[in-house]
Amino acid sequence: MLKIALIGYGQMGKLIEQIAQNNDCEIVAIIDPLLGNEITTKTITDADVCIEFSTPDAAFGNIKKLIELGKNVVSGTTGWYDKLDKIKLMVEKKGTGFIYGSNFSIGMNLFFSIIKSTAKLMNYAEEYDLYGLEMHHKKKKDSPSGTAKVLSEIILKNIDRKTLAKYEKLNRKIEKNEFHFASVRSGYIPGMHSISFDSESDTIELKHTARNRNGLAMGTIKAAKWINDKTGFYNFTNKLNEIIG
Numbered sequence: 178m179l180k181i182a183l184i185g186y187g188q189m190g191k192l193i194e195q196i197a198q199n200n201d202c203e204i205v206a207i208i209d210p211l212l213g214n215e216i217t218t219k220t221i222t223d224a225d226v227c228i229e230f231s232t233p234d235a236a237f238g239n240i241k242k243l244i245e246l247g248k249n250v251v252s253g254t255t256g257w258y259d260k261l262d263k264i265k266l267m268v269e270k271k272g273t274g275f276i277y278g279s280n281f282s283i284g285m286n287l288f289f290s291i292i293k294s295t296a297k298l299m300n301y302a303e304e305y306d307l308y309g310l311e312m313h314h315k316k317k318k319d320s321p322s323g324t325a326k327v328l329s330e331i332i333l334k335n336i337d338r339k340t341l342a343k344y345e346k347l348n349r350k351i352e353k354n355e356f357h358f359a360s361v362r363s364g365y366i367p368g369m370h371s372i373s374f375d376s377e378s379d380t381i382e383l384k385h386t387a388r389n390r391n392g393l394a395m396g397t398i399k400a401a402k403w404i405n406d407k408t409g410f411y412n413f414t415n416k417l418n419e420i421i422g
């Protein structure tokens with residue numbers, strides 16, 4: 178049975194705790210300032226793998242401590258990826274295992290593949306302009322979502338006429354090379370991402386809607402099992418076939 182330490186006991190931490198037992202995992206530590214504890218050699222000593230779902234401000238510091246303590250980490254928190262390179266160096270130096278993903282849902286990762294194939298096709302259909310839209314619950318702290326950034330990267334890589342993603346509002350006409358991706362925050366929406374292709378005659382919309390967060394928690398548990406006996410720095414989407422296989 179895999180022994181897991183949960184770093185961050187918010188919505189995701191609680192959900193992972195709920196499904197862990199039925200998936201051959203045991204939660205041996207829960208770390209959250211709201212519980213009045215922190216990461217130390219003692220608090221996480223029993224864990225094989227640590228799963229980090231905290232806040233964009235806290236993630237880097239937490240992950241750094243976990244690597245220093247020689248722990249393998251699944252990183253779910255988004256909104257801190259400007260420091261990802263530093264984590265890669267630390268992981269390689271320390272010889273631990275690290276896997277991160279802006280979206281651990283298997284369905285969303287299939288959606289990434291669908292968008293990639295569609296973008297390759299739409300690259301030749303120049304009469305279509307395109308845009309993205311994402312919607313999340315009112316408690317989400319970062320915007321755009323990490324998933325929106327991944328989708329934008331896929332679009333920019335595969336559609337030559339788009340070279341720049343714009344997430345903020347525009348007080349001017351949009352440039353031809355700009356790809357507009359808007360974010361909405363409201364209510365309890367677990368997560369919606371869409372990419373639309375718009376011509377004078379019609380609109381093609383590709384949309385992923387999460388029904389709940391269970392898919393995210395299941396993907397995270399699979400990633401934890403996969404990284405348990407590994408060293409190195411990995412991205413969930415790139416390793417999807419091995420993880421779900």
Ligand SMILES: NC(=O)c1ccc[n+]([C@@H]2O[C@H](COP(=O)([O-])OP(=O)(O)OC[C@H]3O[C@@H](n4cnc5c(N)ncnc54)[C@H](O)[C@@H]3O)[C@@H](O)[C@H]2O)c1
Nearest residue numbers: 185186187188189209230231235253254255278279280281
């Ligand atoms: N990668 C994915 O698939 C995925 C899925 C869902 C959410 N997320 C991201 O994961 C993060 C957490 O999501 P959530 O919905 O659980 O958020 P949440 O706000 O419900 O919970 C965050 C928790 O982190 C705790 N926290 C704050 N500082 C901390 C610290 N220093 N150490 C440990 N815990 C700390 C808070 O007290 C809170 O309990 C967000 O960045 C969110 O965008 C990613």
